[in-house]
Amino acid sequence: MLFRGQSGDSLFTLSLQPHWITLGVDETFIVSWDRGGRLYSVYRHGHTFRRGLNGRILEKWQDADGWRRWDTLDQADAEALVDDGARLAARVRDAIGSPHWSWVGEPPGTTSGELDAALGRTIAFTGTASRRDAARFAEIYSPVGILPPDQYLSVVVQATEGCSFNTCTFCDLYGGHFRVKPAGEFEAHLRAVRDFLGVSLGLRGRSIFVGSANALAVPMARLAPMFEAIGRVFPDARGGTAAFLDGFTGVHKSAADFGALRDLGLQRVYIGLETGHDPLLSFVRKPATRAQVVDTVRAVKEGGVHVGIIVMIGLGGETFAQAHVTDTIAALNDMPLDGDDLLYFSDLVEQPGTPYPALASERAIGPLSAERRAEQRRTIREGLRTTSPPRVATYDVREFVY
Numbered sequence: 452m453l454f455r456g457q458s459g460d461s462l463f464t465l466s467l468q469p470h471w472i473t474l475g476v477d478e479t480f481i482v483s484w485d486r487g488g489r490l491y492s493v494y495r496h497g498h499t500f501r502r503g504l505n506g507r508i509l510e511k512w513q514d515a516d517g518w519r520r521w522d523t524l525d526q527a528d529a530e531a532l533v534d535d536g537a538r539l540a541a542r543v544r545d546a547i548g549s550p551h552w553s554w555v556g557e558p559p560g561t562t563s564g565e566l567d568a569a570l571g572r573t574i575a576f577t578g579t580a581s582r583r584d585a586a587r588f589a590e591i592y593s594p595v596g597i598l599p600p601d602q603y604l605s606v607v608v609q610a611t612e613g614c615s616f617n618t619c620t621f622c623d624l625y626g627g628h629f630r631v632k633p634a635g636e637f638e639a640h641l642r643a644v645r646d647f648l649g650v651s652l653g654l655r656g657r658s659i660f661v662g663s664a665n666a667l668a669v670p671m672a673r674l675a676p677m678f679e680a681i682g683r684v685f686p687d688a689r690g691g692t693a694a695f696l697d698g699f700t701g702v703h704k705s706a707a708d709f710g711a712l713r714d715l716g717l718q719r720v721y722i723g724l725e726t727g728h729d730p731l732l733s734f735v736r737k738p739a740t741r742a743q744v745v746d747t748v749r750a751v752k753e754g755g756v757h758v759g760i761i762v763m764i765g766l767g768g769e770t771f772a773q774a775h776v777t778d779t780i781a782a783l784n785d786m787p788l789d790g791d792d793l794l795y796f797s798d799l800v801e802q803p804g805t806p807y808p809a810l811a812s813e814r815a816i817g818p819l820s821a822e823r824r825a826e827q828r829r830t831i832r833e834g835l836r837t838t839s840p841p842r843v844a845t846y847d848v849r850e851f852v853y
């Protein structure tokens with residue numbers, strides 16, 4: 452339901468949807484909250500902002516030369532932005548109640564009570580409320596390192612913490628600590644997540660993402676009961692469950708295992724192939740081979756589960772470029788991919804503090820130019836030989852927020 456109203460010189464838009472509410476003024480300041488009242492998106496004067504459940508607000512914009520830029524707001528600016536959103540909601544509520552207000556087009560009619568309730572929740576979500584909410588999130592979750600872009604609005608549940616390998620030289624997503632949650636702790640975590648999200652589950656309940664880095668590495672005897680627990684606590688997850696997996700852990704599960712997980716709700720597995728070139732996998736210390744990843748994908752697909760394959764663009768720079776492209780195409784063509792699968796191209800981001808930049812520098816490997824990266828993406832895409840190609844999308848780790 453979309454409504455418009457005018458007060459003085461200002462034109463307001465109000466979009467009341469089953470799972471979110473968006474308010475805008477003069478198309479220069481537009482704010483969205485989920486129906487639980489948590490702010491999650493802001494547009495202001497050409498800049499967009501995304502608030503994660505952890506309270507972090509990511510700012511994105513294009514600079515004068517057309518390059519995309521990102522920044523994280525500091526705590527004070529983040530709370531000020533949330534306060535601005537709450538003030539906009541209060542301004543809309545007060546304007547609607549004033550004699551100067553006039554609806555442009557259809558007024559809300561019987562939905563006005565629902566609109567009032569939604570506005571009340573957004574007004575209550577101030578910067579202080581946001582800080583308290585983020586603190587509660589931190590009690591329930593260990594840091595959520597990354598998600599595939601199509602899972603940003605899923606409900607993350609953490610069966611494990613950290614990454615069981617943690618060796619990849621380009622990766623700073625997880626610390627050294629890895630553990631599997633005992634069954635009782637995991638079920639308590641699930642209930643805490645459900646209670647924390649409350650009404651916000653409407654926006655985020657599309658699917659459940661089972662974290663962290665490689666939760667599917669857990670042996671079936673422990674993993675299957677975890678999936679059963681997810682089904683008990685989140686019986687209405689519309690899109691089932693999804694999780695990351697790597698070739699070096701995936702080979703320990705059979706097609707029958709993945710079929711059993713599919714019967715328990717698993718719909719998609721995301722696998723970081725990164726490259727099909729084994730010497731490059733060794734160079735970046737990813738403990739997998741191309742053959743292991745291909746075998747894993749075959750087993751996952753045979754089990755009736757979709758995949759999302761992640762290829763890293765620019766990995767190994769010019770030194771590895773040709774072999775990276777050739778062997779990645781070969782690996783992808785060895786996988787039984789189809790139109791239900793996803794292929795993500797993820798640009799290498801050289802994170803300071805990771806070993807990759809120094810190791811690359813030792814071998815005089817510089818970053819690929821934007822043009823060469825675009826060419827790499829294009830060549831890999833054009834090399835796909837499947838009759839029903841996977842959907843291709845960009846995976847930019849700098850845009851992640853949860």
Ligand code: SF4
Nearest residue numbers: 614617618619622664
């Ligand atoms: S890229 Fe994946 S497997 Fe490698 S260290 Fe990072 S989380 Fe672990």
